[in-house]
Amino acid sequence: xxxxxxxxxxxxxxxxxxxxxxxxxxxxxxxxxxxxxxxxxxxxxxxxxxxxxxxxxxxxxxxxxxxxxxxxxxxxxxxxxxxxxxxxxxxxxxxxxxxxxxxxxxxxxxxxxxxxxxxxxxxxxxxxxxxxxxxxxxxxxxxxxxxxxxxxxxxxxxxxxxxxxxxxxxxxxxxxxxxxxxxxxxxxxxxxxxxxxxxxxxxxxxxxxxxxxxxxxxxxxxxxxxxxxxxxxxxxxxxxxxxxxxxxxxxxxxxxxxxxxxxxxxxxxxxxxxxxxxxxxxxxxxxxxxxxxxxxxxxxxxxxxxxxxxxxxxxxxxxxxxxxxxxxxxxxxxxxxxxxxxxxxxxxxxxxxxxxxxxxxxxxxxxxxxxxxxxxxxxxxxxxxxxxxxxxxxxxxxxxxxxxxxxxxxxxxxxxxxxxxxxxxxxxxxx
Amino acid sequence: xxxxxxxxxxxxxxxxxxxxxxxxxxxxxxxxxxxxxxxxxxxxxxxxxxxxxxxxxxxxxxxxxxxxxxxxxxxxxxxxxxxxxxxxxxxxxxxxxxxxxxxxxxxxxxxxxxxxxxxxxxxxxxxxxxxxxxxxxxxxxxxxxxxxxxxxxxxxxxxxxxxxxxxxxxxxxxxxxxxxxxxxxxxxxxxxxxxxxxxxxxxxxxxxxxxxxxxxxxxxxxxxxxxxxxxxxxxxxxxxxxxxxxxxxxxxxxxxxxxxxxxxxxxxxxxxxxxxxxxxxxxxxxxxxxxxxxxxxxxxxxxxxxxxxx
Numbered sequence: 121x122x123x124x125x126x127x128x129x130x131x132x133x134x135x136x137x138x139x140x141x142x143x144x145x146x147x148x149x150x151x152x153x154x155x156x157x158x159x160x161x162x163x164x165x166x167x168x169x170x171x172x173x174x175x176x177x178x179x180x181x182x183x184x185x186x187x188x189x190x191x192x193x194x195x196x197x198x199x200x201x202x203x204x205x206x207x208x209x210x211x212x213x214x215x216x217x218x219x220x221x222x223x224x225x226x227x228x229x230x231x232x233x234x235x236x237x238x239x240x241x242x243x244x245x246x247x248x249x250x251x252x253x254x255x256x257x258x259x260x261x262x263x264x265x266x267x268x269x270x271x272x273x274x275x276x277x278x279x280x281x282x283x284x285x286x287x288x289x290x291x292x293x294x295x296x297x298x299x300x301x302x303x304x305x306x307x308x309x310x311x312x313x314x315x316x317x318x319x320x321x322x323x324x325x326x327x328x329x330x331x332x333x334x335x336x337x338x339x340x341x342x343x344x345x346x347x348x349x350x351x352x353x354x355x356x357x358x359x360x361x362x363x364x365x366x367x368x369x370x371x372x373x374x375x376x377x378x379x380x381x382x383x384x385x386x387x388x389x390x391x392x393x394x395x396x397x398x399x400x401x402x403x404x405x406x407x408x409x410x411x412x413x414x415x416x417x418x419x420x421x422x423x424x425x426x427x428x429x430x431x432x433x434x435x436x437x438x439x440x441x442x443x444x445x446x447x448x449x450x451x452x453x454x455x456x457x458x459x460x461x462x463x464x465x466x467x468x469x470x471x472x473x474x475x476x477x478x479x480x481x482x483x484x485x486x487x488x489x490x491x492x493x494x495x496x497x498x499x500x501x502x503x504x505x506x507x508x509x510x511x512x513x514x515x516x517x518x519x520x521x522x523x524x525x526x527x528x529x530x531x532x533x534x535x536x537x538x539x540x541x542x543x544x545x546x547x548x549x550x551x
Numbered sequence: 552x553x554x555x556x557x558x559x560x561x562x563x564x565x566x567x568x569x570x571x572x573x574x575x576x577x578x579x580x581x582x583x584x585x586x587x588x589x590x591x592x593x594x595x596x597x598x599x600x601x602x603x604x605x606x607x608x609x610x611x612x613x614x615x616x617x618x619x620x621x622x623x624x625x626x627x628x629x630x631x632x633x634x635x636x637x638x639x640x641x642x643x644x645x646x647x648x649x650x651x652x653x654x655x656x657x658x659x660x661x662x663x664x665x666x667x668x669x670x671x672x673x674x675x676x677x678x679x680x681x682x683x684x685x686x687x688x689x690x691x692x693x694x695x696x697x698x699x700x701x702x703x704x705x706x707x708x709x710x711x712x713x714x715x716x717x718x719x720x721x722x723x724x725x726x727x728x729x730x731x732x733x734x735x736x737x738x739x740x741x742x743x744x745x746x747x748x749x750x751x752x753x754x755x756x757x758x759x760x761x762x763x764x765x766x767x768x769x770x771x772x773x774x775x776x777x778x779x780x781x782x783x784x785x786x787x788x789x790x791x792x793x794x795x796x797x798x799x800x801x802x803x804x805x806x807x808x809x810x811x812x813x814x815x816x817x818x819x820x821x822x823x824x825x826x827x828x829x830x831x832x833x834x835x836x837x838x839x840x841x842x843x844x845x846x847x848x849x850x851x852x853x854x855x856x857x858x859x860x861x
Contacts, residue, residue: 199824206613206829227614227827374719377808378698508826519809524721 151184153447158190158214160197166467174463178454185447190214205229205437212440213448215263218430219506221251225259226504226545231436234258236449245456246473246491247431250499254342260433261452264470266399267429267493268325270294270419274412276301276313276394285395285416291333291359294395294419298369301394311368317396318363318370319521320384321377323514324428324500325397327521329418331356332426332498338513339501344542348513349535352423357520357527364521373522388413399430400490404468415489429497432470505545513538607833617830624834634835636810637818640725644814645793647729653785656737657778660744674745678738685735685798692731692803718804721811728812732799736792740785747781748774779858787850794843815839 157175161168168191175187190211192200198220204210205224216224224230237258242248247262270285277284282297298315305312320326328338336353339346363370371393376384388396389405396402397418406413418425434455436448454460461477464470471490472478478491501510516534519525525533582589607624609617628634663674680688695702696717704714717727755773764772775782797816800806806813815835823832 202613202824202827223827224614227612229614374698374716377719378716505826511821515809522719522808524809
């Protein structure tokens with residue numbers, strides 16, 4: 121008797137668990153859908169709070185869709201997501217770092233959104249083209265964009281009597297201004313304020329756009345061929361090394377690293393550097409620190425400005441049911457609307473991808489600079505093994521920037537190692 | 552004289568039915584009591600271990616079904632320069648960490664094995680880093696080894712030596728990490744040694760003193776053999792801990808600069824959870840497991856020569 125009761129109890133628990141694990145299915149009422157929505161944010165962050173508010177408004181307007189949020193800080197979110205996908209338990213829609221969209225798509229985890237994207241007015245949104253893969257397919261719909269521009273501290277420029285940057289600036293102009301802005305006020309032989317921040321562990325705001333501006337490239341041929349080992353790239357890294365070395369207007373590798381993880385992004389906000397390349401999200405710490413700052417286009421080099429962008433995007437799980445995929449698309453189109461995008465823009469966290477929202481919600485002095493940079497941007501070399509090949513490459517480039525390895529040797533080795541990573545994945549695939 | 556006789560029992564009959572029932576019931580109870588542990592063992596240890604052995608022979612990106620590649624991942628490991636470099640980094644870290652921590656823990660244990668007032672406070676003080684998280688320890692370490700503001704460079708400046716880039720210099724990063732790891736872990740090993748020291752009978756020292764043995768000879772011939780079992784335990788635990796070291800480098804250096812502090816488990820983690828190569832990561836895990844096993848077996852074999860269980 122007891123055994124039977126135990127068995128019955130166990131079955132009941134298993135049945136309940138089974139039902140719970142089917143949370144992505146219909147939510148009970150006819151036509152109702154439960155949608156698990158994942159995004160990355162720190163608990164209690166303004167982005168977290170606003171996202172919850174927007175979800176609430178969305179479900180109020182769409183009562184047949186019940187949304188279950190899955191939120192975690194960036195690293196934890198993607199770590200968990202990969203195991204969720206492996207276990208068939210991924211959210212049906214999630215916010216992906218733009219550089220990871222192709223990694224998920226190439227492994228069959230994402231629904232192809234190409235047909236759905238055709239139904240929207242593409243001219244109304246930024247970043248759509250940056251999300252296309254080699255075959256023209258789209259697996260992510262833009263949520264917000266990031267592209268580096270030149271941040272400059274107006275007060276430090278005025279104190280040094282240096283004219284503020286213009287759209288005509290070249291790398292020589294940048295270097296000349298940075299030299300004048302570098303100050304050693306306490307006489308300890310080390311500058312207290314540097315003119316420019318050249319090195320950063322995050323290459324989007326450092327060597328990648330500089331290499332491109334100097335006429336070099338990082339990857340070509342549909343982002344499958346590493347092409348950084350060129351005289352142009354060497355010239356770019358030499359310029360950076362001179363900035364951190366003999367010219368001394370930028371903190372060197374060790375000094376920058378010693379500020380600690382993430383602190384490199386606060387160098388501008390804390391007044392340690394007068395100029396820095398920064399994505400839109402860097403406006404937040406600068407404003408919080410009440411820095412009187414402006415932004416200007418990246419300086420021109422022999423190869424142009426080297427604009428690059430990351431378009432963080434909503435993606436839909438391939439495992440979603442048709443009803444869930446429809447509900448996910450409804451969420452995406454809602455979030456991309458002018459009103460939610462304008463509210464998101466108020467966070468100062470990303471450039472809105474809705475062009476109407478971008479035109480009205482961004483600050484009048486800074487907005488156009490970011491939008492022009494975004495329009496001119498290329499992708500950040502995204503492909504199916506972006507994380508791995510860029511790490512292999514960045515390791516060698518940083519060796520060169522730290523002075524540990526000659527530039528030519530580092531670029532040759534980095535190119536070889538990064539190419540091996542790409543070839544290993546794409547072996548036998550034509551596109 | 553009493554003669555004890557035993558009634559002959561039918562050979563084929565076995566124990567009486569009541570005894571059999573009792574034993575069966577006891578076995579069932581034993582199993583019931585052990586079942587939480589057995590379930591845990593099967594579900595969270597045995598099954599993942601077997602699964603990882605299977606994955607090590609597959610190409611598995613977590614998102615599509617694994618495809619069998621035989622020993623392909625292991626042969627790739629042989630030619631993977633980064634893997635060998637991480638293994639070299641791990642070995643270097645172990646060579647610095649294991650003897651230093653063991654010797655220091657013993658020294659501290661001997662110093663704190665005194666009947667003096669306030670000794671418990673000192674013991675607790677040395678134990679505090681053991682229970683601190685690596686995130687906290689990383690902050691403390693930064694205040695010591697930061698090239699701009701750290702105490703270490705201020706001390707060097709006081710004695711007229713040039714400043715060092717402790718965690719940014721490829722040549723210094725592993726010794727610095729080893730020093731921090733010793734600081735964090737020495738308290739635990741010290742407690743083990745304290746227990747070992749306190750188990751040595753006091754009479755042995757008294758007898759040796761009466762015989763005129765010097766302090767060194769008492770240490771050499773009484774203390775060291777007396778704690779050889781503890782020393783062996785400390786060496787085995789520390790060696791395994793070192794080869795599995797992950798959290799410290801993940802938090803403090805993320806393997807930098809330029810991979811100079813990338814240890815094998817961090818490499819494994821990246822391959823599996825960042826680069827979608829769970830099959831390859833499983834192969835790395837199995838190679839590491841075999842290395843730990845071989846090292847431990849060697850330690851067990853060698854212990855016969857120097858460990859005394861009195």
